[in-house]
Amino acid sequence: MKRITCECGHENPEGAVLCEACGKPIEENQHIDGNDDQKLLNMRYDGSARRSKTYNRTFVDKVWNFFSSVKVGVWLIVITVIASAVGTILPQEMYIPPNEDPAVHYRDQYGLFGQIYYQLGFHNLFSSWWYMILIAMIGISIVVASIDRFFPLYKVLKKQKPKRHETFMKKQRVFGKTEDESVDLELFKKNLRKQRFKVYEQDGHLLAEKNRFARWGPYVNHIGLIVFLLGSLLRFIPAFYIDDFVWVREGETKVISGTDGEYFIENKDFILETYDESDERFQQALLNQGGPVPKNFQTDAVIYKRSESSLPGQEPELEIVKEASAKMNKPIKFDEYALYQASYQLNEFSEMTFKVHDKDDEDTNYGEFTVDLSEPETVYELESGYRIEIQNYFPEYEFSNGEPVSVSRFPKNPAFVFQLYPPGESEPETSFLGIGANIDASGENEYKLGLVNFDVRDVTGLTVKKDYTLPIIAIGGAIFMIGVIQGMYWNHRRIWLQPKENGVWIAGHTNKNWFALRREIGKAIEGTNIQEPVDQYEMEK
């Protein structure tokens, strides 16, 4: 690697814009930071030699330079922002009703615009490959840009010397000459120390510096972001992340999905509480709402674990792990799993009892049978010799084009097609029976089936989660916050003083908040006979 030796004797790496030790502009590299015809030096990375600004020949250089560019980074952010905004115009696929076909839903609900939106894939934007690529590119950009800048900046701030080159001093934004032989340097140093500056000396030249660590803030927060993104990436590995769902009816004990049959849950009771409409505080709001407002969703449950001794295939022996209630904001946690109250279904049918009677006389009774809706049998033989076969079962029926169809597997609105064989007959009578529907298929039936009784119960829906990525993501978030606070709430400040024959020169630099820097300089020169420096920066119009 080519080295550049400065007149102060310091050897600089190729690509250095300012001498690492004395800050003298290195002539052939001034174009890099655009210092050529500027009155002031560009101090952004202290004129350090960055790889991205030094090499641009090979393919690797070009890729490196692309990702290390802040301009590219900002463009990636802008594209992501626009894409994300578009993704909120219509609801994402996960928020549309679950059993609707998205192809139909978007067209029906939002017309042509909806169809285009769907066809361009915006209905699933945030898990689309190109959105992921955008995020990944931002991730790469963060890594490359940080490495490109952190190491050179770290080195240059480590190697800097109090003795600066004259040009460096003159071309600082805050600069002032004092022509006065009675400058009180000791007081100046004391004042600086009072403001928590560290003062370094070299041949009468002074460097006062504070909060250098603030310069590392951006790199720390970038590390946090990368940890966060990696944590999210780990979720694609099943060992790290399980996301499942279980429906449990009241009174039922069921294996918890996603736990490899290891854990079971018993739903003792599902509770839905609503706000009392006579509650004075909220009366007006409840009135406006025009319906009950839920106050609490809760599942009282018992969690069991399959005992070690039970053999596969056998009815499992269960040991109680814990009895607990899952509420909104209060999941049940056991071992590495958590159960979240996510959904419910009130008054699902559990059993229905029917009787056979004459078509024209409801008071006759040729026998009754009870259908267990979670496990209906195909044939029911009545003692009176009648036989009923279930030809078709619709747990939640709807009519679509005149045909009954089931829109879900859950017995919320059950209906049946029954075939009734009177004693000795081989030809059945067919009828359709649901809530509020009792249709004689042929119109020539002699018998009719009637609903005598039914039982309902609540069903609770719980999300099952196991997530080992959470701690990683949390650490990423914490590192990010530390970094961003470190970088934003502290400012790196330096003040240089150079002795002259009949006075001193002083210059100052900060990475942000120049007014505050000048205020600090003002305090430091109080009573020292040093003249207040001026801000040489002119804001462009």
Add this chain to the structure above:
Amino acid sequence: MGDLVTISGNLLYAAFFIYLIATFFFAGTIRDKEKGKSRLAGNIGIGLTIIGFITQLGYFVTRWMASGHAPVSNLFEYTTFFGMMLVFAFIVLYFIYRVDLLGMFALPIALLLIAFASMFPTELSPLVPSLQSHWLYIHVTTASLGQGILAVSFVAGLIFLIRQVDQTKKSKHTFWLEFTIYVLVATVAFIILSSTFSAMNYETTFQAPVEGQEREITYEMPPLVGPANGELLTEGAMSPLLSAPEWMRGEDAAKKLNTFIWAILGGLVLYWATRLIIRKRIAAAIQPLLKRLNPELVDEVSYRAVAIGFPVFTLGALIFAMIWAQQAWDRFWGWDPKEVWALITFFFYAAYLHLRLSRGWQGMRSAWLTVGGFGIIMFNLIVVNLVISGLHSYA
């Protein structure tokens, strides 16, 4: 209970008027001649602002006592709190930089927010189960504080633009600056119209199909735009000039469109009436008042506000939000519109910081960015709640 609610309401009124008076004192500092002279007006201004803030804090505490939960759970409560956080952020930045004129702009924006908030239903509302968490207070208050601080950067940015944009000739800058002012004026118009019609107890009822069912829809402003296929039920009421397009299906979509059009028209009337009187651009009329102000100082205030507000916003609106979402909905992130817009806000200010720190965007460009950022914050507050609904729609 009723008493506490009344006290709370009165405290909010009081705070509103104290802020208003404080604004006049800050405006009075324009006449302060050279520096070093009397700072009386400014001192009274900031004193009143602090008293107003404490009064509003009283509103907050009494309302909390009355309802049993922190009053940040619906659009009225949240927007009011946002206004309060804007005042708080202003107080903090005032003591860092002591720019009196910042108050002349920050307080009116806070007043606008509080007045706007009271256009929404103000009654106490019960908390649905997902909101019953301490994270409601932690997440919402921190996010709002972050937004309040970022709003101060907008205020300073706006001052910078009014001070710096060349008003001698027409340009993109003058156009967009007037547009920004127009939006503020339209908000004023909305508040005036809305309170006038509500004082008159104006109501017109329609019957219209919503999702295939006939519903009654009550307008609180005269219907310029009626619901699609709606039928006027109120006798003697004005019939709508236009009908909302078919694709606006939400229950109140047509009503919201109607209110929006009223605000736009009211804003136009108010804006052009002002321009006719002053006979120049509004920004041009304000500009001379800001002559004494150092533009670099205002630029730094604006940037400092972003520097302070960005971490607070990230903590409140993203990190605390994720912790809560993990507890309530079993996932820390769900791409809900409100979440996405919080992320957009985060990205936007991240871009601002990168452009400023690494690409030297200062002054004018940086000021325009703060206007855009505030636009995004308000979009997330209003449009996402009222138009794009999701898990977060309170109102």
